[in-house]
Amino acid sequence: ETGVTQTPRHLVMGMTNKKSLKCEQHLGHNAMYWYKQSAKKPLELMFVYNFKEQTENNSVPSRFSPECPNSSHLFLHLHTLQPEDSALYLCASSPHRGSYEQYFGPGTRLTVT
């Protein structure tokens, strides 16, 4: 595997479910990011991790809980989501958080019913 991978690619969940999104990067980067992409809206930064430490939480509701066990893996734990949380969730990585280029994964298309 090369680049940034995300699983699952598609997820449908009910509002009472708990699920997790996984991101893995094979680029040796130290910074990882979660973004949300909703229809007709700009990409929104959610969380940033740098060397496994969370350095940014962009006022994200607590029903989204990130986890970064090491520099290569990033998770987004989901619980009691709302239908408006349906979106494409993109993971990205960069050599460090100050790097100008971010490499994106293909995203997880989430539908909350």
Added chain:
Amino acid sequence: GQNIDQPTEMTATEGAIVQINCTYQTSGFNGLFWYQQHAGEAPTFLSYNVLDGLEEKGRFSSFLSRSKGYSYLLLKELQMKDSASYLCAVRDQDTGFQKLVFGTGTRLLVSP
């Protein structure tokens, strides 16, 4: 506040030239990026401008004017595979952390 504007949709024909504009208003500025995103795929990096002027990379060029808060992406010799969304993003140093602020993207449709 932060605001990035780009046209929602553009159409062009194969072999033509198209210019996608982006205007921005951010509290800080430390570079402007263009990304390409095909439907259902990850955004991929196209270009980065931090100083005024034109950066050329093959068929794609990107221009920046910091005083005007303006950039454009120029695509030459259009090919069908260039049909995609083009995202303008500004690196904004708002709270000490340099984060990317994205526009909504311009969907480009290239027809034969």
